[in-house]
Amino acid sequence: MADIALREQMISVPERATAIAKGGARDLRFRILTLAAALIVLGIFAGVIISLVIGAMPAINAFGLPFIWTDKWNAVTEKFGALPAIFGTLVTSFLAMFIAVPVGIGIAIFLTEICPRFLRRPIGIAVELLAAVPSIIYGIWGLFVFAPWFQEHVQIWVVDTFADVPILQDIFAGPPYGIGIFTAALILSIMVLPYISAVTRDVFETVPSMLKEAAYGLGCTTWEVMWRVVLPFARAGVVGGAMLALGRALGETMAVTFVIGNAHHLPNSLFAPGTTISATIANEFTEALGDLYAPSLIYMGLLLFAITFIVLASAQLMLRALERRAGT
């Protein structure tokens, strides 16, 4: 901009003083403006917590902490407990991470070490673009395409095969509905997969090539370099990325709601329908009549926010520590 203070070369001393003072006042105003915007971000965060606590108050007063481990969900008698939903949220998310983390790391190793050079960029970009696909797409695909296929070709076979094996017969007990806890976890794992592999690949690329070259120079194989040099160096980043993905999976609504079955009891097998906190809220909130129904759903939302906060905050702190180390 041309109006930067000393536009004319010959201006008198008092003029110059007022120009500087004006600049100072404008500086202060701008600084306060940006500060206010930063404080609004904090305000939104505080607002979320406060509004959820106020909204949940009737349910908190009525049920207290036992809400967390009660498995009743009855809108007629107004007895509510969040256990099935909390259980479903945790089981689907951890199962999804159990599948997605090893596969995601595998994809990252493939992209950084094995893939032919000319394919690296296209595949890398494809993975990043897929991370941007909205979760409702995964949900609708899960409902219309995956669940029917899974029911017909996998579930029936698995139920039959494990029918006489102790333990497994309970984990994979029929009837094969197609939808259920396991399907939801699979869809979730496909959804967070691009995310995990993109983060992991980025972290792998921060490993100094000198370290890798030194290991190769000692005669290490590619796998030994990955396992003994790259992974230990990148551990904090990989764990942080996986926890960010876990945070997403825990709060994910649309990818799960379509395929979980929305059943309010503790599932007796992985193939049984269940529910998660977010699916329950999405399905029932607009129809929640009565004094305790909606507050109970908001109470669940508050619990979900608390769980994801803990996960995301630990991920944050881990990645921060890594950044600081990389910076020095």
Next chain:
Amino acid sequence: MARNGKNQGLIARRKLANRFFLFLSVGAAGFGLIWLALILYSLFYNGFSAINPKVFTEITPPPGEDGGLINAIVGSVLMSVVAVLGGTPLGLLAGTYLAEYGRYGRLAFFVRFVNDILLSAPSIVTGLFVYEILVAPLHGFSGWAGAVSLMVIVIPVVVRTTENMLLLVPNGLREAAAALGAPRSNIIRAVTWRAARAGIVTGVLLAVARISGETAPLLFTALNSSFMNTDMTQPMASLPAVIFQFAMSPYEDWHHLAWAGALLITATVLILSIFARLLEPRKH
């Protein structure tokens, strides 16, 4: 020579382990990419077979009748535009505070932390929040409430990219402007913002991509509507909410429209993300 033989065995074992694990990682890549390819395939197959001119000219039909998605498209566009117009300046200013004023301060650290939490916080909780502050007190679902809940999602995205992009601007530029006697606010607006412009636009595009598929926060803020509506004080249809309603219904033609809507959303998101990538300044 026995020792040499032992060595040979060890080398063979290490080579075998290497092959095995590299094979596993190729397998993992294949496994992951196949699912993603299958999803895109069904999406394009079902989406394109469901898309016809009516989708863009007629409103959502009752079951069993012909119709389109125009009211949902209009609702989505209106709410997204309001959310971006409101969220961008706020996010830009807050990001500027973090990169230019706060930097290493305690407040900046705290804001950064909270912002990154908001960035990945469950979007359904955002919906509950806006329901509590806008829908319940005003006794009604509205397009405005939907737009505000999307705005809450836009802000952290813009804050994060703005800060990152401003930090890429070399300090030499700021110092040169300061040496000319420019006040700090002028330096920021005329030098650093300008230098980081492409990156900031990237952030806004990514934010639009992010909200165009958001469903959960709209379900109990904007609700839904089966009529053409441009009045933001009334409940409003949006593509994701219509997809949710139609896909969960038992009607075949609603399912087709849900696929058409899903294709529209994905195409929008992919195009925006590709543009954002093209604009993004190279690191280093």
